[in-house]
Amino acid sequence: MMSLSHVVPLRKGRAAAAFGVAMAALLMTPAAQAQETPAEIIxxxxxxxxxxGDSKITRQFFGQVVARQTVDLAFQVGGQIVEFPVIEGQIVPKGGLIAKLDEELFSLQLDQATLQYDQAKRRLDRFNRLTGSAVVSEVTVQDTETQVGLARIARRNAEYALEHATLSAPFDALVATRNVANFTTVGAGAPIVRLHDMSDLRIEIDVPEVLFQRASTDTNVTLFARFPTGDTLYPLAIREYVAEASTIGQTFQLTLGLERPVGLTVLPGSSVTVLATVDQDGGxxxxxxxxxxxxxxxxxxxxxxxxxxxxxxxxxxxxxxxxxxxxxxxxxxxxxxxxxxxxxxxxxxxxxxxxxxxxxxxxxxxxxxx
Incomplete structure (x- = not known):
C-alpha cells in the first residue's frame, strides 16, 4: 500500500505540468497562432x-430574273410605219418613241371632221334664232342638234386617231423583239414590238413552306440577290407570291422585287442566287x-x-x-x-x-x- 508521502508529490507534479502547458499557450507568438487558423476556402x-450571338441562318435559292410585265405593243389605228427607231435589246425610257405612222391621212380626217362640226354648229345657231317662226319647225332644230352631236363625235374620233398614230413606251422598257419592219403597213391591234417592263426587276424563287410563312410575317428575314458577275449583294423585297403550293416538293413561288442595279445589265431569264438570312433570336x-x-x-x-x-x-x-x-x-x-x-x-x-x-x-x- 502506497504511503501518503508518495501521493502528495505526484499531485504536485501534475499541477506543475498543467501550469506549464497553459503558460506555453499564452506565450505562443502571433505567427504561430495564425498558422493554426483554418485558411479561407475560395x-x-x-x-x-x-x-x-450570331444566330443567323442563311440559305441559298437559285432563281430567275423576270420582267415586271411583258406586253405586245400595237397601234390602235392602222397605217404605214414611217418611224421605227428602236432596236432589240435597247432600253427605252418611259414616254420614249417606239414607232410612228404616217400622220398625213389622220390630219386630213381631223380637218374634215372639224369643218363638218363647224358647219353643223353654224346651222344650229341660225335655226335657233329663227325658232318660233313659221320658217323653221321644232323638228328641224332637233335634227340639226343631232347633226352637231355626230359631227362632234367624228371630230373626236379623228383627234383620237391622230394621237394614236404615235406609239410611246408606257414604262421603262426593254425591247425584246421587233415583229415588223419599218415602212410596213399594219392594221389596228397588230403587235409591233414586245416590251419588258424593267422599271422594277422581279426574281422568282421556290421556297419551302416553313420559310415562306416566316418570310411573309417575320421582319427578321432578310433577302439579298447575288449575280454571277460578282459578289455584290442587292437587297430584295417580297412583291407577290403564288397562294398555292406546288404539287411536287410542297414549295411556294415567291416573286421578289429589285431596283435596277446601276452599271449592271440584267435581262429577263438571267440566273441569280437569292440569299435568305433568318435572324432567329435577334442576336x-x-x-x-x-x-x-x-x-x-x-x-x-x-x-x-x-x-x-x-x-x-x-x-x-x-x-x-x-x-x-x-x-x-x-x-x-x-x-x-x-x-x-x-x-x-x-x-x-x-x-x-x-x-x-x-x-x-x-x-x-x-x-x-x-
Whole structure:
C-alpha cells in the first residue's frame, strides 16, 4: 500500500505540468497562432462571357430574273410605219418613241371632221334664232342638234386617231423583239414590238413552306440577290407570291422585287442566287439552363462575377459573385434567350449556382493544372 508521502508529490507534479502547458499557450507568438487558423476556402467557378450571338441562318435559292410585265405593243389605228427607231435589246425610257405612222391621212380626217362640226354648229345657231317662226319647225332644230352631236363625235374620233398614230413606251422598257419592219403597213391591234417592263426587276424563287410563312410575317428575314458577275449583294423585297403550293416538293413561288442595279445589265431569264438570312433570336445571348436560378418569387436570376480590384487577386482570378434578376424568353427551338438584365461583356457563373451565396468570394476556373 502506497504511503501518503508518495501521493502528495505526484499531485504536485501534475499541477506543475498543467501550469506549464497553459503558460506555453499564452506565450505562443502571433505567427504561430495564425498558422493554426483554418485558411479561407475560395471555390473555383466556371464563367461565361455574354456576347451577342450570331444566330443567323442563311440559305441559298437559285432563281430567275423576270420582267415586271411583258406586253405586245400595237397601234390602235392602222397605217404605214414611217418611224421605227428602236432596236432589240435597247432600253427605252418611259414616254420614249417606239414607232410612228404616217400622220398625213389622220390630219386630213381631223380637218374634215372639224369643218363638218363647224358647219353643223353654224346651222344650229341660225335655226335657233329663227325658232318660233313659221320658217323653221321644232323638228328641224332637233335634227340639226343631232347633226352637231355626230359631227362632234367624228371630230373626236379623228383627234383620237391622230394621237394614236404615235406609239410611246408606257414604262421603262426593254425591247425584246421587233415583229415588223419599218415602212410596213399594219392594221389596228397588230403587235409591233414586245416590251419588258424593267422599271422594277422581279426574281422568282421556290421556297419551302416553313420559310415562306416566316418570310411573309417575320421582319427578321432578310433577302439579298447575288449575280454571277460578282459578289455584290442587292437587297430584295417580297412583291407577290403564288397562294398555292406546288404539287411536287410542297414549295411556294415567291416573286421578289429589285431596283435596277446601276452599271449592271440584267435581262429577263438571267440566273441569280437569292440569299435568305433568318435572324432567329435577334442576336440575343443564349443562356444554358445551369446558369439560371430561381428567386424566392420564382423569377429568373443569374450570378454576375466581378473581378477583384486588387492587382494581385485579379491576377489570380479572384472576385465576387452577386445575384441579379434577368428577363428571359424561350426561342422557337426551346433555348433560353436573355432579353435584359445583363449587358454584353459581363461574366456570369455558368454552373453551380445553388452552392454559392450572394457576395461570396470565388476564383475563376481556368482548367486543371498539368
Amino acid at each position: 471555390r473555383p467557378v466556371k464563367l461565361m462571357e455574354l456576347e451577342r 440575343n445571348p443564349i443562356l444554358p439552363t445551369t446558369a439560371i436560378d430561381l428567386a424566392n418569387d420564382g423569377g429568373p436570376q443569374v450570378m454576375v462575377f466581378t473581378l477583384s480590384e486588387d492587382s494581385e487577386e485579379s491576377a489570380d482570378g479572384l472576385g465576387t459573385v452577386a445575384l441579379r434578376r434577368v428577363e428571359v424568353r424561350t426561342s422557337r427551338d426551346g433555348e433560353i434567350v436573355l432579353v435584359s438584365g445583363v449587358e454584353p461583356g459581363e461574366l456570369i457563373v455558368r454552373s453551380g449556382l445553388p452552392s454559392l451565396t450572394d457576395g461570396q468570394r470565388v476564383r475563376r476556373f481556368v482548367g486543371f493544372p498539368d
